[in-house]
Amino acid sequence: MDMAYLLDILGNENRRNILTLLSYRPCYVTEISEELKVSPKAIIDHLKILEDAGLVESFYDQQRRKYYEIANNVRIEVSISPLMFRVNVSRVDIEADEQKMLHDKYAEEVALKKDLEYSLKHLYEEFQRLNRSSIELQEAQRSVQGMMSEITGMCIDIINEIAADQIEAELLYMLVRGPTSYDEIVSRLHIPDNVARSELAKLMKRGLLTYEKGLWSIA
Amino acid sequence: MDMAYLLDILGNENRRNILTLLSYRPCYVTEISEELKVSPKAIIDHLKILEDAGLVESFYDQQRRKYYEIANNVRIEVSISPLMFRVNVSRVDIEADEQKMLHDKYAEEVALKKDLEYSLKHLYEEFQRLNRSSIELQEAQRSVQGMMSEITGMCIDIINEIAADQIEAELLYMLVRGPTSYDEIVSRLHIPDNVARSELAKLMKRGLLTYEKGLWSIA
Structure with missing residues (x-):
């Protein structure tokens, strides 16, 4: 996945709005067009670009209506600081052992439909916990970036001397x-x-x- | 700092190339223009946009030549997955206690110019160590995003049932x-x-x- 290509794609407000809509549920062209107040023709063009990039894919429901959904799990990190401009793009794939762990923890009770409402609350708590971890990781990452930038600054000062x-x-x-x-x-x-x-x-x-x-x- | 505005700015290849150049050292318009083979007029327009966003600032050297440099420490994280589209923008400011820690560790010997070459190597090692931490944090973040996406998927399945x-x-x-x-x-x-x-x-x-x-x- 090319970082320049992805940033070009995300540099368009309508495409960002389409991704936001699709992150709630799959949609068809007319729905997106009405929601965003953008012509169906333009929406189709944006969806084509998103589809070519592998970010979105389509499927048909029983009424043969074409739906679009987000297809990929991608993470982009951009760091900008006086001595650094770095863009990092990675595909997110859940590791087999994590998947197994999650399965052991929840999937069985879900599959048994034992107490679905209970499972939903349980999963929701897990989601919130992961969300907090994600925020903590972000803060750690910010602090590391700040220190890297500080250290590079010190290095530049020394280099100017020597x-x-x-x-x-x-x-x-x-x-x-x-x-x-x-x-x-x-x-x-x-x-x-x-x-x-x-x-x-x-x-x-x-x-x-x-x-x-x-x-x-x-x- | 507005995320939509920042993504619009980064959605342009010339602006990304300008940031890459400036992350190596401050540059003046003609330099950037020659390096990127883009007209000075266009470079000036891009620099204006970057300056208005607070990403770039300018200063004059002794010969009254106007230089541009990256002004800000910003971090952008974009997560795209079937059930999530999230953009996170944060300013990176090094914490006072971290700054003090770095100062205690290095700045004194640097200030004393005791052994600048030794300090440079020392700082370089620290930079590499931080870089490895940053990569590890990225991996942790990816894994958390994957698990969140998996859990949301399970939740959706339950919701469809109940x-x-x-x-x-x-x-x-x-x-x-x-x-x-x-x-x-x-x-x-x-x-x-x-x-x-x-x-x-x-x-x-x-x-x-x-x-x-x-x-x-x-x-």
């Missing part, structure tokens, strides 16, 4: 973010091959860089 | 996602006031719902 020239500084800025391949270094810094090689060798001699498995990094 | 009619089912679908106000229920389900009131009263009598602090929820 770098002999601008090229050396930019090289170190780049490597402080993580191991980088030679090709990426050359293409991002727009420097000739021989300059890159001599700069890297110089910094390696100073004991600041290492080269391992095709990647340059801070020693 | 609901007396379509309105009751839609009401329960909605409340299974979390406590909801009366106004939101009425406006989302498009049902008249008296119908909503009688449905809610019926479900409350069955012991399925409770009403507290202006919000309806599963009991």
